[in-house]
Amino acid sequence: MDWERLTPLLIAAAGETAFIVLIAMAVGGLCGLAIGLGLYLFRPGNLLANRIAFGVLNVAVNIVRPIPFIIFLMAIGPLNRLVTGSTIGIEPFTFALAFMATFVFARLVEQNLLGIDPGVVEAARAMGAGPVRIIATVLIPEALAPLILGFTFLFVAVLDASAVAGYVGAGGLGDFAIVHGYRQFDWGVTAMVVLVIIVIVHAVQWLGNTLARKALRR
Amino acid sequence: MSEPIISLREAHKVFSARHGEIRAVDGVSLDIQPGEIFGVIGYSGAGKSTLVRLINALEPATSGSVVVDGVDVTALRESRLREVRAGIGMIFQQFNLLGSRTVAANVAYPLEVAGWPRAKRDARVAELLDFVGITDKAGAYPAKLSGGQKQRVGIARALATNPRILLADECTSALDPETTADVLALLRRVNSEFGITVVVITHEMDVVRSLCDRVAVMEHGRVVELDDTYRVFSAPQHPVSRRFVASALKDRPTADVLERLRVRHPGRLVTVGVDDAGHSTSRLNEVLRDAGVDSTVVYGGITEVARRPYGSLTLELIGEPVRIQQGVTALRAFSDVVDLGTASDPHEDPSMAPIEEGSR
Numbered sequence: 001m002d003w004e005r006l007t008p009l010l011i012a013a014a015g016e017t018a019f020i021v022l023i024a025m026a027v028g029g030l031c032g033l034a035i036g037l038g039l040y041l042f043r044p045g046n047l048l049a050n051r052i053a054f055g056v057l058n059v060a061v062n063i064v065r066p067i068p069f070i071i072f073l074m075a076i077g078p079l080n081r082l083v084t085g086s087t088i089g090i091e092p093f094t095f096a097l098a099f100m101a102t103f104v105f106a107r108l109v110e111q112n113l114l115g116i117d118p119g120v121v122e123a124a125r126a127m128g129a130g131p132v133r134i135i136a137t138v139l140i141p142e143a144l145a146p147l148i149l150g151f152t153f154l155f156v157a158v159l160d161a162s163a164v165a166g167y168v169g170a171g172g173l174g175d176f177a178i179v180h181g182y183r184q185f186d187w188g189v190t191a192m193v194v195l196v197i198i199v200i201v202h203a204v205q206w207l208g209n210t211l212a213r214k215a216l217r218r
Numbered sequence: 219m220s221e222p223i224i225s226l227r228e229a230h231k232v233f234s235a236r237h238g239e240i241r242a243v244d245g246v247s248l249d250i251q252p253g254e255i256f257g258v259i260g261y262s263g264a265g266k267s268t269l270v271r272l273i274n275a276l277e278p279a280t281s282g283s284v285v286v287d288g289v290d291v292t293a294l295r296e297s298r299l300r301e302v303r304a305g306i307g308m309i310f311q312q313f314n315l316l317g318s319r320t321v322a323a324n325v326a327y328p329l330e331v332a333g334w335p336r337a338k339r340d341a342r343v344a345e346l347l348d349f350v351g352i353t354d355k356a357g358a359y360p361a362k363l364s365g366g367q368k369q370r371v372g373i374a375r376a377l378a379t380n381p382r383i384l385l386a387d388e389c390t391s392a393l394d395p396e397t398t399a400d401v402l403a404l405l406r407r408v409n410s411e412f413g414i415t416v417v418v419i420t421h422e423m424d425v426v427r428s429l430c431d432r433v434a435v436m437e438h439g440r441v442v443e444l445d446d447t448y449r450v451f452s453a454p455q456h457p458v459s460r461r462f463v464a465s466a467l468k469d470r471p472t473a474d475v476l477e478r479l480r481v482r483h484p485g486r487l488v489t490v491g492v493d494d495a496g497h498s499t500s501r502l503n504e505v506l507r508d509a510g511v512d513s514t515v516v517y518g519g520i521t522e523v524a525r526r527p528y529g530s531l532t533l534e535l536i537g538e539p540v541r542i543q544q545g546v547t548a549l550r551a552f553s554d555v556v557d558l559g560t561a562s563d564p565h566e567d568p569s570m571a572p573i574e575e576g577s578r
Binding site: 117119120122123124125126127128129130133137138141142144215217218 | 274276297300301303304306308310312314315316317318319327328330331332359361362375379385
């Protein structure tokens with residue numbers, strides 16, 4: 001182990017992972033929330049019931065979500081070239097991951113919204129609230145605790161998927177562990193990366209649990 | 219009579235289901251007068267919850283008209299409907315409070331929707347919490363409240379925007395008897411102090427008995443009987459009404475009770491109705507004394523229906539058979555009398571048979 005040489009590389013790799021994960025989380029969080037709300041609102045019998053809109057979103061989520069990410073990364077190449085101008089590097093990789101994160105989170109958001117007592121939504125309607133107000137003052141606040149937990153779950157999934165960034169030359173912690181650990185038969189380096197990831201995941205999970213408990217209001 | 223505040227004409231609500239359609243409300247016409255407490259009673263699935271939702275158009279009517287405060291809500295667009303809904307308070311069986319908001323913020327919610335400025339909102343919330351008696355819980359979250367407290371918050375929230383109508387959908391069905399009485403008393407105050415028209419949906423005849431001026435009995439989406447509460451109790455016409463009345467009034471002996479009464483009291487048994495038309499129990503004693511008949515109360519009870527006395531007493535009459543017959547004839551002159559005969563010569567109670575046969 002040559003930590004004097006490896007430490008700056010590890011920090012750079014962590015920075016790349018941070019960039020990928022943060023952007024994927026931000027985009028996936030916002031777009032996933034929007035699509036998840038759409039799935040909930042368009043569902044037959046719900047506030048903006050629309051069989052066609054619901055069907056389109058539902059099928060889209062069902063198509064994207066089950067594809068193993070590394071295959072999705074390749075399959076989205078043509079679209080990626082259109083959007084980011086390339087299929088190699090950190091931007092195309094982040095785009096693909098944000099795309100996947102959006103659809104994973106959309107389903108989580110939908111499921112959590114379905115857990116809200118429909119009576120509360122009805123009460124808001126009875127008081128004259130429109131759909132936009134109901135989203136902002138009923139749906140999101142009432143489901144906030146499970147949404148926070150869902151977002152925490154998304155973080156772990158996104159961090160997991162970010163490990164294959166090296167496949168398209170996007171670097172990151174996964175790439176570091178393989179290039180400097182696995183391929184050098186240096187188990188110490190691999191173990192170090194594993195340790196870093198465990199610490200990050202635990203810290204984020206703790207943060208998510210704490211915020212969710214606060215949001216529960218019990 | 220003044221102009222009705224709620225008026226339904228041939229209102230229908232049809233839901234399409236997997237196998238054909240469900241006619242939840244099937245041609246209901248009724249008028250509710252301003253300032254009255256109107257009950258709608260029925261078993262679950264009778265369509266009463268759908269009926270009340272036609273009034274604030276949470277469910278749009280399939281056909282017919284629903285006129286609320288002079289406006290036909292079936293003809294309105296969604297954006298205009300929101301204004302109408304804001305003028306109609308509603309409370310629910312499961313309270314439906316926002317768990318993410320404090321008690322005070324829950325009560326403030328309809329005021330926010332209606333665009334009240336903050337200072338006015340706060341003053342109104344304080345006033346409402348005082349009215350329902352939960353000022354000390356203003357900062358608490360609903361999860362910390364008992365059922366009765368939650369319904370008080372629900373009532374405060376429903377009254378926030380000074381509605382002229384309050385819809386109460388099974389609002390005591392999740393509460394214990396004591397809390398139910400508190401909430402009913404509060405609804406009576408809402409009606410008497412503010413003159414708010416209250417529409418009460420329930421499956422408990424006891425709620426109707428103690429609260430409602432008039433009642434509509436529903437079955438299979440139709441109103442099968444509609445009358446003054448007192449009249450429905452004293453002379454129910456439809457089998458469903460009779461079943462509901464029997465569930466609230468326990469003063470008349472049922473068949474098995476009667477069997478045991480006959481063992482304990484082998485003499486002549488009669489059930490004498492007591493209502494507010496001057497049939498006081500002192501009159502009853504007087505008549506029997508004049509006939510030279512002794513009597514013992516063996517069953518019965520007198521309660522209030524719509525704040526008027528109502529009930530019956532089952533008596534054992536003791537004395538010579540001829541005098542007893544005279545006594546019974548004298549009682550018949552001023553009251554409803556059901557002659558149950560004696561243990562050796564029993565008579566059936568004619569009022570009991572149709573209740574047992576009543577359709578569900």
